[in-house]
Amino acid sequence: MSIQVNNLTKFYGQQKAIDNISFQANEGEILGLLGPNGAGKTTTMKILTCFMPQSSGDVSVCGFDTRKNDLDIKKIMGYLPEHNPLYGSMYTKEYLTFVAAIHKLDNKSKHVDRVIEETGLSKEKNKRISELSKGYRQRVGLAQAIIHDPKVLILDEPISGLDPNQLIEIRSLINSLKKNKTIIFSSHILQEVESICDRIMILNNGQVVQDNLIENITENTVQSQKVLVEFLNNISEEVLHNHLDNVRIKQENKRLFEISYNGENDIRSLIFDLAVKQENKILEMKSKGSSLEDVFKEVTKKN
Template sequence: MSIQVTQLVKTYGRQQALKGISFEVQPGRILGFLGPNGAGKSTTMKILAGSLPPTSGQALICGVDIRLNSLDARRHTGYLPENNPLYHEMYVQEALSFVAGLHGIADKTNRIAEVIELTGLTAEQHKKIGQLSKGYRQRVGIAQAILHNPEVLILDEPTSGLDPNQLQEIRQVIKLLGREKTVLLSTHIMQEVEAICDDVIIINQGEIIAGFPMAELNARYPDTDLETLFIRLTHAN
């Protein structure tokens, strides 16, 4: 199993952000991780990425416990946070070279060239990141996340704030990556989930309230589209 979460809890003082959630993501699947603001999505993704410790419970990335061996788990993980932190004064190639050095990638010149082509950055690779549109900055963030060729990719709202053309382009990149990697994708755009995700989990108030393969949506919830289901479930909890 690429991602395995068991009874995961996260508390901030008296506030319980995650209330013992459990789920699995199989290799080569794209999972849409859905929920209203404050539901616990970003907290879960930060824990899985190794940037936030859980209060209790277990999370495995490719069989590696992130609490017991965070560094090894992160070697299997690529992470694009919601705010996509980038060095705006760096050129695209320069930034990717820096990140490749952090990962200790041996043949970084060839690997950077592969990632630039894969993420559609060829025409922009000699520009400063600060000169790029938001869509291309998101591509740089994805490029940084996949440089070390991780098995698991965690993307926290990668298409937020993009125009329709940029949305379509980033979706195609994610769909392409999903052919070889396990992808955990957080988004508020239901059409995006319907277009590219294999599975769906809905979380609300720190608890998972639904989870199913997208192919079973109509069988489980007849005459209900994903957006209607999301509103109904999250309003009911």
């Protein structure tokens, strides 16, 4: 495995930001790191990238110890921080050439041209970074992170500021990069994490509260069930509550409702009985699976 973390703890003074967490990440995998603000995501990534020392615990990146081999790790690591630190006075291509020189890359222009093409910066390469939109500055940040073809890529909010078309392009790029890399990806946009990542790890209060493959993330986590029901005629939310016990109702319009309930019993028969009693008809009724958002709310609420 490319990244191995054992019993990692980090204090800021008396405050414990990371609380004895352990996890691993493998080559060819995109690990999504989620959590509410202050959960410890950015602190974890700063420790992995050797920008901050841990208080205790062991962290290994491609066999290198973060406390002993920080220079070795930085050579094989690409990092896009949340607040993308760029030199605004430099031109895009000039800046990427500067980064290539820092990494002591042979044939710098070849590497610069490659990442400009990969990140869609061809039309912006001769502009000052300060003149770029936020989305294009994010692309420059991603370009500098991958210019030296790192084995490990840490991306903290990489899709912030991108428009829908840019999202599609960057999503495709990140997926293509995972073939021979380990990628840790953090974002507040849950739908993008769900579409990009192979595995999800959720932090809350400095602890790992969920770690699972994306296809298994909702299993054994969300206790509530959901039914989406559309009636032929208008029906009030009050009528539904009077007939159905212990449910949560989200009204989409006067005929369409999302009904959530706890327990194993299927309430669809009760909804059907209600429709008959109200001399109404059901146009559509189907169970609705739990989403990553449901899981996120559930596990961060528990802690």
